[in-house]
Amino acid sequence: MTHHDRSDVARAVASLLRWLKHHPTPTPEPIYLLVTLKRAPVRRFEHSLRLPRSPFPSISLVSDRPPAELPDDIDPLPSSALGSLPAAARRGLVLVDRRLRVPSGKKAAAKDRVVPVDLADTAWAESAREAARRVELRVERGTCRAVRVGHAGMAQEEAVENVVAAVEAAAACVPRKWRNVRALHVKAPESIALPLYSSHGTGDDGKAEEAKRNGLAVKEQGILKKRKKISSAGCD
Known part of the structure; x- marks a missing residue:
């Protein structure tokens, strides 16, 4: 990864897995990579990302x-x-x-x-x-989308490998590549969004306030599921 250290991903994933362990569910909760762009593509964007391991528990x-x-x-x-x-x-x-x-x-x-x-x-x-092992990154409107990259039952290193691969693939395929990436976060459906990367001069505070106002809508591979409002960084 060229824009931040792998250790940043490892710390965020470890924290998220600890949170998931203390909030168990009947089936393993999904883990998402949130990709926030500086500018939305002019046309609908869709790209397949190949992960080292399946992000599905079954x-x-x-x-x-x-x-x-x-x-x-x-x-x-x-x-x-x-x-x-x-x-x-x-x-x-x-x-x-x-x-x-x-x-x-x-x-x-x-x-x-x-x-x-x-x-x-x-x-x-x-x-x-x-x-x-393949997931879809789609941007139809707005500047933020979620991609499923793992689940709560994964070992930490497995989840880290998937997140790193998804980050590299996503940044390589979005229009204008890293220049258009505003921020990257990792989260579960009901957890806060943990930061992985923010572009120079971009902090999390503004995004957190925006998330408080607007709430979070997670679109995972074509399925739009409304989520309750969160108090951390979210999507446009």
Whole structure:
């Protein structure tokens, strides 16, 4: 990383994981990288970021006819799960057998956590694992977006590796690259945002006050979920 030390990421991730440990949930909470730009792109921006490890705590397969030998790291889900895909997707990445029809609107609602798979392909499991390591950075309006980079069940070093990789990839692909990056933070849905980087002359205080006024809306891979107002740095 060229604009700040890896130790900054390690400290922030360690603090966040400690907080998550003291605020347990039934399923591991996601960890986000918040990317705040100085200037919003003129056109809609979208880029795929490849992480060293999957940021999802699990991979599930929805199929009426799953393979006789399902890989140990992929769990079966009944076809009835298609009736509530966003809820099922919150548990991790969901693979859906191409032979099943996803109810209208459900696939769009959980776009990046629902991956169609062809079980006739002998390499479907490898393709699924590769898909689990990819997340989307999208900027449609405004200057801040959240990218899922880990979960509460990850080891600290694993989470650090993912955050570092996401930071480097995000800064390399946004318009004007690092010159357009105002700030980077790491957070869980209900935690405060912990700073990783701010551009020269940019502090966190102004962003914190803005977050108090506006609250935080986290958009994770196409799913817009309103969150309660927070008292720390947030998004435009």
